[in-house]
Amino acid sequence: MIEQFLKDQQEPKAVEKVYSRLNDLLNSGEEIIYIAVQKKPLVNITPDCVAITNKRIFFFTAANLGLSIKFMDFVWKDVVEVKIKEELLGAVFSIKTLNGAETSVDFLPKIQARKLYQYGQEREQAEREERRQRDLEEKRAASGTIHADLPRFASTQNQPEPIAAPKPLETPKPAEEVKPDELTAKLKKLKMLFDNGLITQEEYNQKKMELLSEL
Structure with missing residues (x-):
């Protein structure tokens, strides 16, 4: 079972011990990717060992x-930086987390440290992209909330006053019939009699005075 983690000259007993411990720690869907083992120059x-999984x-x-x-x-989403420093007697592999904490292991065989770094870089870039996507979604959600509120604000603050419906046109009342002025009619008739010589001047003047006295 551990043979796949011994391809880069890892110390078998150390890998077996770490592998056995990891099996008790893995979550659902979590898989072991690589195990690196420290190789100190004297004793x-x-x-120390470093193991990476997909989570x-x-x-x-x-x-x-x-x-x-x-x-x-450390879960990968909390890792913001993965570094490797190659030295004369091996390499130092280190990570930095979101809260600024750093953890490292020295005297790792260079080939093992490089593979840790390679996978760590892939995970770092993937997590960076996921964080960017989460930030975009949060901004879109916040922007959508603001736009959703604007119509309600406009409806209460900037709504134009309702335009009154035009009043129906009133049907004009028929004009009242105007009765002819009786006095004027009588005067005209009197004048016509005089003009036709049917009455004398005196009769015309007398009758005219009588009509005017009725005013």
């Missing part, structure tokens, strides 16, 4: 004189 009885990165160190093993783990 390498209890080497987390683990740092294992020996405890109780090598009788037990303790670990720290």
Whole structure:
């Protein structure tokens, strides 16, 4: 089972111990990708190890004189930087998390440190893109909330006053019939009699005075 993690000259006993511990720690859908083992130049009885999965990165160190093993783990979404520094006697592999904490392991064989770094870079870029997408979605959601409120604001603040419906045109009342002025008619008739010589001047003047006195 551990043969796939021994291709780069990892120390078998250290890999077996880490692999056994990892099987108790893996979550649903989590898979081991690579295990790197420290190789100290003089004494390498209890080497530190680094294991990466598709969801987390683990740092294992020996405890109780090598009788037990303790670990720290970080989910990839919290890792903001992965670094490697190659030295004369191996390489230093380190990570930096969102809260600024740094964790590292030295004296890793260079080929193992490079593979850790390669996968770490892939995960770092993937998580950076996911964070960017989350930020965009949050901005879109916030922008959508603002736009949704604008119509309600406009309806209460800038709504034009309703235009009154035009009043129906009133049908004009028929003009009242105007009665002829009786006095004027009588005067005209009197004048016609005089003009036709039917009455004398005196009769015309007398009758005219009588009509005018009725005013």
